[in-house]
Amino acid sequence: MSELTVRHAEAAPLPDVDLSTSLGGVTFPNPVFTASGCAAAGQELDQFFDITALGGVVTKSIMLAPRSGRPTPRMAETPSGMLNSIGLQGPGIEAFLEHDLAWLADRGARAVVSIAGGSVEDYAKLAMKLRGRPGLAMVEVNISCPNVEDRGQVFACDPGAAAAVVQAVRRNTDTRIPVFAKLSPDVTDIAMIARSCVNAGADGLSVINTLLGMVIDTATMRPVLGGVTGGLSGPAIRPVAVRCVWQVHQALPDVPILGMGGIRTGLDALEFVLAGASAVSVGTTVFGDPTAPVRVLHELAHALAQRGFGRLEDAIGLAHRPPEIYVPEEPDPVGDDQLPLVRQPVGFEEER
Amino acid sequence: MPVQVQGEVLSMRRVGAYNAMTIVAPGIAERTKPGHFVALQVGGAESSMMLRRAFAIYDVKERGVYGGTVEFIFSVHGKGTAWLAARRPQDKLDVVGPLGKPFRLPQGRVNATLVGGGYGSAPLLPLAKVLRERGCRVDFVLGAASIDRLFGQLDAKRMSSSIAVTTDDGSMGERGRVSDVLPQVLDRTGCDVVYACGPMAMLRAVSELAAERGIPAQVAVEESMACGIGVCMTCVLPVVGDDGVSRMVRSCVEGPVFLGDRVRWDDVGTVPDDVLGAPQSTGGGH
Ligand SMILES: Cc1cc2nc3c(=O)[nH]c(=O)nc-3n(C[C@H](O)[C@H](O)[C@H](O)COP(=O)(O)OP(=O)(O)OC[C@H]3O[C@@H](n4cnc5c(N)ncnc54)[C@H](O)[C@@H]3O)c2cc1C
Ligand SMILES: Cc1cc2nc3c(=O)[nH]c(=O)nc-3n(C[C@H](O)[C@H](O)[C@H](O)COP(=O)(O)O)c2cc1C
Ligand code: FES
Numbered sequence: 001m002s003e004l005t006v007r008h009a010e011a012a013p014l015p016d017v018d019l020s021t022s023l024g025g026v027t028f029p030n031p032v033f034t035a036s037g038c039a040a041a042g043q044e045l046d047q048f049f050d051i052t053a054l055g056g057v058v059t060k061s062i063m064l065a066p067r068s069g070r071p072t073p074r075m076a077e078t079p080s081g082m083l084n085s086i087g088l089q090g091p092g093i094e095a096f097l098e099h100d101l102a103w104l105a106d107r108g109a110r111a112v113v114s115i116a117g118g119s120v121e122d123y124a125k126l127a128m129k130l131r132g133r134p135g136l137a138m139v140e141v142n143i144s145c146p147n148v149e150d151r152g153q154v155f156a157c158d159p160g161a162a163a164a165v166v167q168a169v170r171r172n173t174d175t176r177i178p179v180f181a182k183l184s185p186d187v188t189d190i191a192m193i194a195r196s197c198v199n200a201g202a203d204g205l206s207v208i209n210t211l212l213g214m215v216i217d218t219a220t221m222r223p224v225l226g227g228v229t230g231g232l233s234g235p236a237i238r239p240v241a242v243r244c245v246w247q248v249h250q251a252l253p254d255v256p257i258l259g260m261g262g263i264r265t266g267l268d269a270l271e272f273v274l275a276g277a278s279a280v281s282v283g284t285t286v287f288g289d290p291t292a293p294v295r296v297l298h299e300l301a302h303a304l305a306q307r308g309f310g311r312l313e314d315a316i317g318l319a320h321r322p323p324e325i326y327v328p329e330e331p332d333p334v335g336d337d338q339l340p341l342v343r344q345p346v347g348f349e350e351e352r
Numbered sequence: 353m354p355v356q357v358q359g360e361v362l363s364m365r366r367v368g369a370y371n372a373m374t375i376v377a378p379g380i381a382e383r384t385k386p387g388h389f390v391a392l393q394v395g396g397a398e399s400s401m402m403l404r405r406a407f408a409i410y411d412v413k414e415r416g417v418y419g420g421t422v423e424f425i426f427s428v429h430g431k432g433t434a435w436l437a438a439r440r441p442q443d444k445l446d447v448v449g450p451l452g453k454p455f456r457l458p459q460g461r462v463n464a465t466l467v468g469g470g471y472g473s474a475p476l477l478p479l480a481k482v483l484r485e486r487g488c489r490v491d492f493v494l495g496a497a498s499i500d501r502l503f504g505q506l507d508a509k510r511m512s513s514s515i516a517v518t519t520d521d522g523s524m525g526e527r528g529r530v531s532d533v534l535p536q537v538l539d540r541t542g543c544d545v546v547y548a549c550g551p552m553a554m555l556r557a558v559s560e561l562a563a564e565r566g567i568p569a570q571v572a573v574e575e576s577m578a579c580g581i582g583v584c585m586t587c588v589l590p591v592v593g594d595d596g597v598s599r600m601v602r603s604c605v606e607g608p609v610f611l612g613d614r615v616r617w618d619d620v621g622t623v624p625d626d627v628l629g630a631p632q633s634t635g636g637g638h
Contacts, residue, residue, distance in 0.1 A: 037584075044582040044605070047353050060585075066629035068600045071622045075578045075586035080400040082578060086585045089600060092629070226621065234402045287579035288393050288402045290356055290448060 014298060015305035019312050021055065021278045023256045024178025024203025026137060028055040028110060028279065031312055032269065032297040035260050035283030036061050036114035036140060036182070037086065039293075041100035046107065048290040054297065055279055057109045059100060061116035061142040064125055066092040071226030076215045081234025081262070082284060083213050085227030088116055088145070093129050105135025114140040114182070115169070118148035123165045127172035127179075139177060140258075141169050141202075144184045144209040144231075156184035156209070159193050163200035170201030180258055182206035183244070185237075190244050191251035204256035206281070207248055208241045234284040238262030242275050249276020249317050264292070266299020273300075273312065274319035354581065355379045359447040361439050362421055368500035370471055371437050372410070374423040377447045381412035381420030386479035387549075387572055387609045390422055390449035391580030394432040403578045405432045406604070408549065409450065410474040422449065425474040425503055451580050452608050455479050455547055455570050461487040462544035465537055466512075467530055467558050468494045469550020473504045475572060476549055480511045489513050491541045495530035495554070499523040514541070531557035543567055548612070552620065559612025569612030575603040590616040590627050598627040 019030040033056045039045050042057040051057055069089030076083045090096065093115075104111040113136055115126040123141065130136055143162050146152035155161045162181065170179050181197035183190055185208040194205050210231025215224045223229075241261020248257060259277025262284070263269050269280045285292045309315050359377035366372075380390065391404035407424040414420050428434050439445065455475075458464065464483050466476040473494050480490045492508040495518040502517065502524060509515045516533045517525025526533060531554070537543070538561065546569040548558040555571040562569035575587040582605035591601045592614045600623065601607070616624065623630055 040583045040585075047581075048356055068623045068627045068629040068631065069585065069588070072586070072588060072620075073576050074588070075403075075576060075584070077401060077403050077578075080402065082402060084578075084584070084586065087631075089585050089588070089629070284402055287584055288399075288404055289446070290579075290581055290583075 014301045017301050017304045017309060017312065019297075019301060019304075021312055023138060023258065023278055024180070025176070026178055028137070030055045030297055031273070031277075031279035032293055032300065033112060033258065033279055033281045034058050034286065034293055035281035036142060037084075038283035038286050041096070042104055042107070042109055042111075043100075045286070045290055045293070049294045052108050054293050055110065056112045056137055057104060058112040058140060058281055059096075059104075059114055060090055061088055061114040062090050062093050062096045062126070063088060063116050064093055064122055066090065066095070073224060073226055074230075076224045076230070078213070078215060078232065078234075079236060081232055081236030082287075083215055083225060083230035083232055084210070085225045085230035087227060093126055097129065097133065101133055101135055105133070109135065110137035111135045112138040112140050112180075114142050116142040116145045117165075118145065120164045120168045124168040124172050127169040130177075131172070131174055136177060138180060139169060139173055140180045140182055140206050141166060142182050142209070144182065154184065154186075156182075156193065157187050159196035162193055163196040166197045166200040166202045178203040180204040180206045182209055183248070184209045185240055185244050185261075186212050191247050194248045194252055194255070198252055198255055202255075204258065204278075205248055205252075206258040206260065207277070208237075208244045208261050211237055211240065233262070235262035235264055235268075238268060238271075242271055245272055245275040245277050246319070250320060253317065253320075263296060266296050266301070266303045269296050269300045270303045270315070273315050274317070276317040276320065278316055353383070354448055354451050355383075356446065356448045359422075359445045361441050361443045361445060362418060363441055364439060367425065367503060370425050370427050370501070370503060372423060372425050373436065373439065374411075374421050375445055375447060376418045376420070377422045377449070378419045380422050380447065380449045381414045384409050384412045384422070384450040385454035386482055387452065387454035387475055388450035389452050389580070389608065390424065390447050391451055391577070392436065392448075393446035394435050401432050401435075404448065404580050405436070406451070406577050406580050408472075408475040408572065409478075411478060422447070425471045427471060427501075448580065452604060453606065455572070455609050457482065457486065458488065458545050461489075463489040463491070463542050465491045465493065465534075465541060465543045465546050466508075467534060467546060467548040467550070467554070468492070468503075469530060469554040470496045470501050471503050472548070472550030472554075472572070473502075473508065474549075476547060477504050477507050477511070479547060480508065484511055489541065491537055491543070492516070493518075493530045493534055493537055495519065495550070497521065529557070530554060531561060534558060534561050538562070538565055538567065546570070546612070548572070552617075555612065555615075556617040559615065559617065563613045570609050571612045571615070572608045573603050573610060573615070574608065577604050580604045590619045590622075590624055592616065598624065600627055
């Protein structure tokens with residue numbers, strides 16, 4: 001790999017901060033991951049930086065059978081974000097195992113395999129296919145899919161359906177492999193869905209998937225996307241994502257969260273950590289900046305060091321601490337006597 | 353293999369209705385072949401535009417006084433290209449390239465017809481140079497809406513055995529489309545291979561005219577792209593594979609150059625029922 005592929009900031013050594021993070025019993029060397037659907041299966045990004053330097057590579061949600069996805073246009077750029085209606089295009093689980101997961105394992109990357117299905121049965125089968133596979137570090141269950149058995153109602157929007165999927169995956173997955181459920185922000189009470197996923201056996205939660213959105217072309221006077229509606233992602237959704245992470249962490253403080261939604265810099269990542277995320281995924285930002293995940297990792301490490309953290313762990317959820325009442329230890333010795341103790345009322349001249 | 357580099361604008365010039373931008377971008381020039389493209393970040397570090405913009409590479413210099421340079425020709429289309437048009441020498445630009453699959457070169461000294469529409473002629477000029485160096489005959493057909501949207505016709509003339517020009521408004525060459533004059537050129541020159549770059553409708557017409565004569569055509573398509581590096585799946589179109597199976601393929605990594613008779617032109621913008629993994633019913637998800 002050429003020295004040009006990694007810019008100087010990323011090539012510099014990481015500051016002395018313990019970045020390791022524990023997600024459902026598995027320790028990852030650092031908390032920065034790719035996001036499902038924004039990094040394919042890692043090979044393309046590996047041309048730009050060493051993907052084994054990341055905490056993990058989250059792969060595009062895979063289904064049982066090959067899938068063509070939706071018609072084009074599949075994308076519309078929006079202010080500080082984008083809409084996508086890819087429609088889960090993918091090669092199907094068999095080809096994925098043979099080509100993609102095998103490559104990630106050979107490469108020595110920690111693979112977080114995202115799975116998606118149209119029925120509880122699909123998810124169970126996908127989990128079984130993943131059993132005992134080298135390279136698999138974690139399973140992420142994309143439940144933002146329509147349930148074909150329930151009028152296309154999205155699993156993630158129904159606590160019962162979400163729980164059924166999570167339970168099926170957990171039962172069919174090796175016990176040492178954590179199962180994370182990926183939540184949709186398009187619900188009234190995200191903490192309630194989170195709780196039902198955890199009660200059904202989820203070891204952690206990925207927060208958040210895209211928000212449903214739409215763009216209309218004012219020239220053609222029709223929706224821009226071939227799929228009509230699409231998922232909104234990027235910095236535009238970051239405050240929504242931080243709020244969701246906050247609410248889920250508040251409701252379930254012991255459950256690890258993989259936080260995401262518009263992370264562009266290390267400080268953005270720190271926001272998620274402070275809200276309660278144990279790790280983060282960098283998604284849409286990769287499209288504009290393929291080396292973003294390693295850059296975010298370095299920036300996060302520096303941001304932690306600058307704030308005096310020796311360990312990432314100590315920063316997780318820290319924004320939830322009660323407000324401190326600032327009590328100065330002793331009066332400021334310098335300059336106090338120069339300040340008037342009692343303010344004089346100030347008069348002003350009439351405007352001329 | 354593509355690289356991501358911090359480039360610097362070396363020069364900007366106007367060419368008719370287009371802008372020509374040269375960027376010092378070390379590491380890209382030496383890897384570039386005709387048909388490759390670059391993808392640029394637009395709007396600066398705090399930009400609200402999150403996606404890259406793709407441009408076909410026109411000219412490269414492996415080492416100048418300033419290091420390797422890359423030049424491309426662009427028209428202002430929306431916000432991102434308007435921002436690019438306002439760049440000045442020494443402005444910094446984040447560049448990824450070279451990207452995509454370039455034009456495949458023929459074996460032996462064959463007769464090649466190069467068909468360009470608008471700024472689509474830009475990648476054909478370096479291709480013509482390589483073909484000439486290999487002893488191929490090169491004929492050009494260039495078309496555009498009007499004279500100010502023709503690019504490179506003087507260079508094309510210099511590098512070819514013949515050149516035919518069409519404009520929609522008749523402001524230069526023949527009034528009409530490249531597809532009006534292409535049949536005569538193909539027949540007159542004993543064309544063995546066609547290369548084309550331009551609007552999709554033109555590529556389709558060129559592919560069909562070539563196919564009718566059994567001539568292979570390599571066409572560089574332009575699909576809307578978000579990443580340009582193969583990770584987002586937005587840039588797909590239905591293409592027939594070597595195995596006869598149609599797939600929705602990524603034009604940024606498997607293209608932008610495709611064989612004209614493999615692209616399912618009728619079905620671009622749709623997911624035909626017989627492509628691999630086509631939906632039984634319209635499902636959702638993303
Ligand atoms: C392989 C390839 C080569 C290209 N070469 C050239 C060239 O040499 N000269 C030139 O002027 N233009 C070229 N284009 C088109 C150019 O990329 C678009 O005009 C440009 O992205 C528009 O950006 P914008 O911000 O002005 O428009 P906007 O409409 O605001 O762009 C919004 C988003 O849509 C994408 N987009 C919009 N239109 C296109 C399009 N036609 N193609 C790809 N993405 C699009 C943009 O990348 C961006 O992500 C090429 C496109 C491709 C795919
Ligand atoms: C083009 C695109 C494709 C995506 N595909 C998937 C997917 O297959 N599965 C999934 O769980 N999430 C998918 N997502 C959602 C992301 O993983 C992520 O949750 C979301 O985009 C928010 O993060 P971001 O703003 O950093 O992108 C996709 C997002 C984008 C932009
Ligand atoms: S533009 Fe992202 S995969 Fe082609």
